[in-house]
Amino acid sequence: MGLLDGKKLLVTGVLMDSSIAFHVARLAQEEGAEVVLTSFGRQLRLTQAIAKRLPQAAPVVELDATSAEDLAALADRVREHTDHLDGVVHSIGFAPQSVMGGNFLAGEWDDVATALHVSAYSLKALAVAARPLLGRGSSIVGLTFDARYAWPVYDWMGVAKAAFESTSRYLARDLGPEGIRVNLVSAGPVRTTAAKSIPGFEAMEGGWPERAPLGWDAHDPEPTARAVAALLSDWFPATTGEIVHVDGGFHAMGL
Numbered sequence: 259m260g261l262l263d264g265k266k267l268l269v270t271g272v273l274m275d276s277s278i279a280f281h282v283a284r285l286a287q288e289e290g291a292e293v294v295l296t297s298f299g300r301q302l303r304l305t306q307a308i309a310k311r312l313p314q315a316a317p318v319v320e321l322d323a324t325s326a327e328d329l330a331a332l333a334d335r336v337r338e339h340t341d342h343l344d345g346v347v348h349s350i351g352f353a354p355q356s357v358m359g360g361n362f363l364a365g366e367w368d369d370v371a372t373a374l375h376v377s378a379y380s381l382k383a384l385a386v387a388a389r390p391l392l393g394r395g396s397s398i399v400g401l402t403f404d405a406r407y408a409w410p411v412y413d414w415m416g417v418a419k420a421a422f423e424s425t426s427r428y429l430a431r432d433l434g435p436e437g438i439r440v441n442l443v444s445a446g447p448v449r450t451t452a453a454k455s456i457p458g459f460e461a462m463e464g465g466w467p468e469r470a471p472l473g474w475d476a477h478d479p480e481p482t483a484r485a486v487a488a489l490l491s492d493w494f495p496a497t498t499g500e501i502v503h504v505d506g507g508f509h510a511m512g513l
């Protein structure tokens with residue numbers, strides 16, 4: 259018996275095989291789920307190629323999480339592959355370089371707005387777009403980087419994550435009566451395309467392996483992907499609005 263036997267899942271955010279979402283999709287398939295991926299624009303072909311590296315090649319539907327047209331079409335596009343969804347993974351993040359890397363005070367609204375739109379509001383947008391396919395017992399899971407703190411170089415992406423975390427709680431409130439859970443995994447630093455696009459990302463990684471009581475390997479997305487799979491499963495039936503830290507215990511330590 260797999261943890262996710264028979265589940266139908268929509269997984270956003272597979273860009274490369276380093277993407278956290280790639281490992282979520284891989285594990286989910288290994289645990290018995292059927293997976294549909296999303297991608298957009300020029301990344302679509304890349305995702306289609308990477309999708310063939312999964313244990314079972316997965317279909318890819320088009321979704322730019324900031325496109326009203328794509329969001330409106332999402333349920334019908336997914337219905338070409340499955341009649342319902344048991345889970346949705348939000349693994350989407352982007353901020354222009356001008357609002358990261360030590361540019362907090364120089365950040366201009368247009369670029370900050372892009373960060374908030376893609377990285378925070380998109381959770382609400384995705385949840386509402388997928389809602390017609392979601393029933394009681396289904397689960398939405400997203401990925402955050404602990405937004406309680408001001409980190410080196412994360413800047414407006416950190417603010418976007420604070421909004422993202424708050425959005426997940428409001429979604430938990432409004433979708434709970436429909437039996438839909440909404441939870442986040444707060445991961446430690448993982449070396450992905452998004453991470454490497456943050457100027458000075460090494461400053462965020464600094465000290466993590468030493469300070470985390472369990473240690474931490476930024477090249478290993480597996481612990482993060484496992485936690486996402488667990489939250490998608492039936493083993494957290496009464497948990498919503500929660501943030502599960504997968505960071506080697508870093509968040510719980512003082513100096």
Ligand SMILES: NC(=O)c1ccc[n+]([C@@H]2O[C@H](COP(=O)([O-])OP(=O)(O)OC[C@H]3O[C@@H](n4cnc5c(N)ncnc54)[C@H](O)[C@@H]3O)[C@@H](O)[C@H]2O)c1
Nearest residue numbers: 271273277278322323350351401402447448450451452453
């Ligand atoms: N890598 C880390 O250290 C780390 C730590 C904690 C949380 N996270 C979060 O994990 C999630 C996945 O990031 P990752 O690290 O796997 O990097 P990644 O670059 O592999 O994935 C980011 C994804 O966001 C997608 N995306 C960007 N703009 C989009 C849009 N408009 N519409 C739809 N998709 C869009 C990209 O296509 C890409 O697949 C992000 O939310 C990120 O903030 C990452």
